[in-house]
Amino acid sequence: QVQLMQSGAEVKKPGASVKVSCKASGYTFINYGISWVRQAPGQGLEWLAWISTYNGNTNYAPKLQGRVTMTTDTSTGTAYMELRSLRSDDTAVYYCARTPYSSTWYDYWGQGTLVTVSS
Amino acid sequence: DIQMTQSPSSLSASVGDRVTITCRASQSISSYLNWYQHKPGRVPKVLIYDASSLQSGVPSRFSGSGSGTDFTLTISSLQPEDFATYYCQQTYSSPPNFGPGTKVDIK
Numbered sequence: 001q002v003q004l005m006q007s008g009a010e011v012k013k014p015g016a017s018v019k020v021s022c023k024a025s026g027y028t029f030i031n032y033g034i035s036w037v038r039q040a041p042g043q044g045l046e047w048l049a050w051i052s053t054y055n056g057n058t059n060y061a062p063k064l065q066g067r068v069t070m071t072t073d074t075s076t077g078t079a080y081m082e083l084r085s086l087r088s089d090d091t092a093v094y095y096c097a098r099t100p101y102s103s104t105w106y107d108y109w110g111q112g113t114l115v116t117v118s119s
Numbered sequence: 120d121i122q123m124t125q126s127p128s129s130l131s132a133s134v135g136d137r138v139t140i141t142c143r144a145s146q147s148i149s150s151y152l153n154w155y156q157h158k159p160g161r162v163p164k165v166l167i168y169d170a171s172s173l174q175s176g177v178p179s180r181f182s183g184s185g186s187g188t189d190f191t192l193t194i195s196s197l198q199p200e201d202f203a204t205y206y207c208q209q210t211y212s213s214p215p216n217f218g219p220g221t222k223v224d225i226k
Contacts, residue, residue: 037163037217044220045155045163045206061214062120095162104169104210105153109162 002026004096004110011116012086019082020113022096029077030054033099035106036070036081038092046092050099051079086117121145121209123218131226138194140221142207147187151211154183154192157220158203166205167192197223 007021022034036048050059051070058070069082079096094113097106122145132138142152150170157163165174167183170190180195194201202225207218 044204045157045208045217047208047215047217059213097163104151104215105165105174105208106163107165107174109164112162 002098002108004098004108006094006096006110006113009114009116011118013119014086014088014117016086016117017082017084018086018115019080020094020096020115022079022081022110024077024079024098027098029072030074031101033101034070034072034079035097035099036094037097037106038094040089040092043092048094049081052101053079054101083115086115088117091115091117120214121148121212121216123207123209123216125205125207125218125221127221128219129222129224131224132197133226134197134199136197136226138197138201138223140192140205140223142185142190142192142218144188144190144209144211148209148211150186151209152183152185152190153208153210154181155206155208155217156201156203157206163206194223 003025005023010018030053035050048061049070053072067084071080096110098108124143126141152170154167155163166177166181171183182193184191204220204222206220
């Protein structure tokens with residue numbers, strides 16, 4: 001069965017970086033893109049980024065440009081999202097989601113990774 | 120960027136009620152509109168894609184309509200498991216923004 005398994009919760013200080021992983025299983029990794037979405041406490045869903053696992057093309061939310069990088073390791077079927085220069089308002093649950101190339105919705109989601117930014 | 124709004128922001132309803140949630144885009148997005156259900160402690164789940172197509176496995180009491188700038192999610196007969204927050208998302212252009220959400224709780 002399709003699964004996206006994310007790395008565990010992180011606590012970081014302001015200005016630090018965090019790298020969240022999303023390991024896919026149960027399907028051919030390069031046949032689907034991966035998107036990242038976050039939800040801050042008490043807030044709604046916010047789209048962050050997308051990566052083509054086939055050729056590495058990326059698309060980032062304008063508000064995160066310069067602070068976020070998405071990468072993949074096709075040998076292990078893992079996607080990574082690195083967020084730098086962390087601020088308190090980056091505190092959120094971060095989700096990865098499988099994104100079919102032929103469609104525009106997210107059909108499977110990781111379980112979420114809580115990133116807490118606090119001094 | 121295309122901005123998405125939803126109304127109402129929250130509503131209280133009873134089991135069996137018909138519930139309608141509206142989503143509006145700041146410019147035409149054709150039918151590139153998805154609806155997600157999100158429950159606390161769970162991952163979001165797609166209900167409707169391309170404005171009106173029901174995702175496989177989603178109960179038929181959920182339906183979507185609309186095109187251009189105005190869209191609607193309807194739950195024909197609210198069930199206990201439907202109490203959640205509902206988000207629309209446009210995928211017409213990047214960034215594929217979500218609406219602010221509509222929380223449906225028990226009256």
